[in-house]
Amino acid sequence: MNPSNSKLGKNAIVIGASMTGLITARVLCDHFERVTILERDSLPEGHLPRKGVPQGQHVHVLFSGGMKVIDGLFPGFSDELAENGSVVCDFARELCWYHAGVWKARPESGLVSYWQTRPFLESNLRRRLTSDTTVEIRGDCAVTQLNTNGDRSRVTGLVARCGDDGSTETLQADLIVDASGRGSQTPKWIESLGYQKPTETSVEVNIGYASRMYEPPDDTTRDWRIMAQYGTPPENKRTGYIFPIEGGRWLVSAVGFLRDHAPTDDQGYLEFARSMERPDFYDAIKDAKPLTPIAAYTFTANRWRHYDRLSRFPAGLLVIGDAISSFNPVYGQGMSAGALQAEQLRLTLQDCRGHGVPKDLHKEFFRKVAKIIEVPWMLATQSDFRYPGTVGKRPLHSKPLNWYLTGVLRLCSGNDRVTKLFYDVLHFTRKPTAFFRPSVLGAVLLQAFGPRDASAAAKQRPGRGS
Numbered sequence: 001m002n003p004s005n006s007k008l009g010k011n012a013i014v015i016g017a018s019m020t021g022l023i024t025a026r027v028l029c030d031h032f033e034r035v036t037i038l039e040r041d042s043l044p045e046g047h048l049p050r051k052g053v054p055q056g057q058h059v060h061v062l063f064s065g066g067m068k069v070i071d072g073l074f075p076g077f078s079d080e081l082a083e084n085g086s087v088v089c090d091f092a093r094e095l096c097w098y099h100a101g102v103w104k105a106r107p108e109s110g111l112v113s114y115w116q117t118r119p120f121l122e123s124n125l126r127r128r129l130t131s132d133t134t135v136e137i138r139g140d141c142a143v144t145q146l147n148t149n150g151d152r153s154r155v156t157g158l159v160a161r162c163g164d165d166g167s168t169e170t171l172q173a174d175l176i177v178d179a180s181g182r183g184s185q186t187p188k189w190i191e192s193l194g195y196q197k198p199t200e201t202s203v204e205v206n207i208g209y210a211s212r213m214y215e216p217p218d219d220t221t222r223d224w225r226i227m228a229q230y231g232t233p234p235e236n237k238r239t240g241y242i243f244p245i246e247g248g249r250w251l252v253s254a255v256g257f258l259r260d261h262a263p264t265d266d267q268g269y270l271e272f273a274r275s276m277e278r279p280d281f282y283d284a285i286k287d288a289k290p291l292t293p294i295a296a297y298t299f300t301a302n303r304w305r306h307y308d309r310l311s312r313f314p315a316g317l318l319v320i321g322d323a324i325s326s327f328n329p330v331y332g333q334g335m336s337a338g339a340l341q342a343e344q345l346r347l348t349l350q351d352c353r354g355h356g357v358p359k360d361l362h363k364e365f366f367r368k369v370a371k372i373i374e375v376p377w378m379l380a381t382q383s384d385f386r387y388p389g390t391v392g393k394r395p396l397h398s399k400p401l402n403w404y405l406t407g408v409l410r411l412c413s414g415n416d417r418v419t420k421l422f423y424d425v426l427h428f429t430r431k432p433t434a435f436f437r438p439s440v441l442g443a444v445l446l447q448a449f450g451p452r453d454a455s456a457a458a459k460q461r462p463g464r465g466s
């Protein structure tokens with residue numbers, strides 16, 4: 001993929017072998033002679049959840065924008081996923097989604113989506129990375145420290161604790177990319193080197209996931225393959241997902257906002273489902289056969305570390321993915337945002353001329369990445385602010401923007417065009433400014449101030465079409 005043979009350096013190291021780390025390593029291969037990923041966990045052979053990615057037991061959707069980046073770097077990856085067992089669906093037609101008090105229309109969209117567990121997705125990607133490239137993935141290696149040159153202006157390597165005995169290793173690198181997720185130590189590491197930590201914005205939602213796999217019940221009347229049923233703010237804090245996954249199973253997550261979390265015992269779980277705003281999620285799972293215990297996960301806050309605002313940062317170091325920003329997972333954007341950031345890294349490195357990692361590489365990269373983050377951040381936090389109990393600085397435009405976006409969401413019940421537009425934005429294939437096109441603006445205003453439709457959208461059934 002690299003048009004020139006000249007490499008930027010000998011060694012690059014990625015911290016973390018999760019989704020963003022794997023994609024990032026593929027990008028770095030074109031620019032460094034040797035790329036190594038250091039991962040704290042032991043990496044399982046099969047599609048098993050692991051300690052470093054505890055969210056792996058819960059529903060994960062990968063949007064088209066993210067899949068497009070992966071397919072670009074690993075040609076044919078999505079086809080392979082399907083061959084290996086992922087479930088392929090039309091995102092609009094086969095998804096039955098209750099959101100903002102209405103069921104969305106389900107037009108034929110051509111928006112192909114792939115459904116599987118998170119460990120299945122990650123292990124397929126890991127396999128492709130090792131078969132396509134010479135990247136070395138070292139499990140059981142926890143990075144503990146960064147090393148620098150004499151005046152601490154450049155990171156020159158790191159220290160890691162590796163293997164069963166936890167012996168310390170010192171490794172040299174021309175570039176280190178931290179893809180170690182929300183728990184990233186980079187703020188602490190750079191502070192200890194005399195740099196300022198990035199400022200953080202956080203929006204606290206205290207979400208709880210409770211998930212288990214099911215064997216779907218036989219139901220010849222079911223005309224959907226994916227269900228998402230969101231509670232409508234501010235009263236309803238409970239959401240449910242049913243995702244089809246490899247092996248003909250369902251992965252089901254019951255999610256509660258603001259500490260209203262689902263219990264993890266069988267009876268309590270079903271009661272939680274039954275108490276949701278709509279009966280459809282409960283009806284779908286009540287006769288399904290549980291295949292696993294219920295796993296719980298708590299996510300406290302959307303978090304954005306503003307590396308783009310730092311005036312000083314050491315050369316030879318970048319941060320990417322959840323290590324920069326993580327969003328309320330109910331909107332399913334994290335993996336795609338990480339993939340798009342890796343794609344930005346590809347573009348930034350492609351522009352580098354000559355040998356050696358430019359000392360101000362981080363400036364351009366963090367500036368562009370902040371632009372990528374703005375979209376999922378806005379979509380997630382604006383939605384969260386519809387709950388009065390959400391803690392964070394509400395932008396001045398929050399109320400009017402939420403009023404308008406809720407109008408767009410409600411239009412999705414009966415307007416195929418707006419539904420497709422909404423999905424394009426969600427899938428990172430169109431900018432949210434598309435919501436403000438005159439035709440959409442007019443429809444939102446007409447819906448709000450025009451004559452009322454007697455058949456209230458909230459009473460719809462989750463059927464096909466509008």
Ligand SMILES: Cc1cc2nc3c(=O)[nH]c(=O)nc-3n(C[C@H](O)[C@H](O)[C@H](O)COP(=O)(O)OP(=O)(O)OC[C@H]3O[C@@H](n4cnc5c(N)ncnc54)[C@H](O)[C@@H]3O)c2cc1C
Nearest residue numbers: 016018020040052055060061143180181321322329334335
């Ligand atoms: C409940 C839940 C549901 C979600 N659902 C979705 C969804 O539907 N769609 C979606 O796109 N996203 C979803 N997300 C978000 C998604 O999981 C993350 O955005 C994504 O995993 C980020 O990937 P990452 O590679 O940046 O970080 P992570 O996945 O957090 O990976 C970090 C890796 O770094 C390793 N590591 C950490 N510290 C060190 C160290 N010091 N040395 C070496 N290795 C280290 C860890 O072991 C881990 O492997 C969800 C998140 C949660 C919590």
